[in-house]
Amino acid sequence: AQKVTQAQTEISVVEKEDVTLDCVYETRDTTYYLFWYKQPPSGELVFLIRRNSFDEQNEISGRYSWNFQKSTSSFNFTITASQVVDSAVYFCALSEQSGGGADGLTFGKGTHLIIQP
């Protein structure tokens, strides 16, 4: 069965600090997808990134970067020079590819990130 673990329940840093959110996953499939979503205080879920299991290249998007390492089954998310607007709950998620179709995402419990001014 698939599983996503976000061990950090809550992280608090001061603005402009760098912060890394950890995500460890479990799956028996060789083909799978990893995601990060952001849930700001307003409650909606905002897509940040999708990564497939065959692409281990790190990704950078502005102040955001992601480090995918199959050897450790991790897909960590780093925010550089954090800002107050980054305060939110961040979810890591996993989707397995089975039978030629895709199933729903399994989410981690989320990490509540607090950026203090």
Add this chain to the structure above:
Amino acid sequence: DAGVIQSPRHEVTEMGQEVTLRCKPISGHNSLFWYRQTMMRGLELLIYFNNNVPIDDSGMPEDRFSAKMPNASFSTLKIQPSEPRDSAVYFCASSFQGPTTGELFFGEGSRLTVL
């Protein structure tokens, strides 16, 4: 373009009442998902549909929950009878699923309170 539209945004009801949550997916998407979010259990997948057909409803808590997708542009999640432990935010999401898993686009959620 309109995103995933859910209604109602907020619902307060009394135990034993029937609750119906509605979802309109993004046009052209062929998969629809219902999730429930609570503090204790986080985001749980309840059921999902591909091309209007329910694929996996193993996440549906019990027989009081049912979901339908009569056409590509509409889905409902019904709770009958409702109980206080059903209080949660219910999210609907849609995506285009082809050979690869597409990203899920979420609605703004329906916050249900059962008294």
